[in-house]
Amino acid sequence: MFCPKCGQENSDSAVHCGRCGAPMPMTDGRYRQATGMPPATRVAVSNNLVWAILATLFCCLPTGIVAIVYAAQVDGKAAVGDVAGARAAARNAATWCWVSFGLGLFFVLIYAGLVIMTATFGR
Ligand SMILES: [Zn+2]
Structure with missing residues (x-):
């Protein structure tokens, strides 16, 4: 050195x-x-921010934004030594990511179902 x-x-x-x-x-x-x-x-607290952004872009915008807000709190809380708060925020971010993925999947399935129904019966 x-x-x-x-x-x-x-x-x-x-x-x-x-x-x-x-x-x-x-x-x-x-x-x-x-x-x-x-x-x-x-x-050590991973902030799940990447997942929150992916969830927002590809799945469900409103719930993805909630995930981003929680993910953004993780680093700030970890920086001031609030490890418990950072972990809780990371957990919330992960939860809202899953909600986003779930809703995104739900809407994709509904959409795919509508497309198939239209193609099959819509003529
Ligand atoms: Zn020197």
Whole structure:
């Protein structure tokens, strides 16, 4: 790891640069040493935002937007350390994703049914 200030090479676990004394940037390895936990635990809550957006685009717009709103809350809550709140928001986002997928599938089936009925009996 190189010092960002003077370019001196330091060991990866160095807290300060050996030449100029500048604080070294926090790496994953040092974070683990400092806290005893992998850094991923800070942001371990997956926000389901991708699924919420997909659900909105392809399934059901109103319920998909609810999922996006919850998914957007996850990162903010995780960032301030509210892991329980972030998990709850992620769970809500996932639930609304499934509602969207379910409704989307329902409407697709209804639509397909109408198309088939029209093609079969509509002449
Ligand atoms: Zn330095």
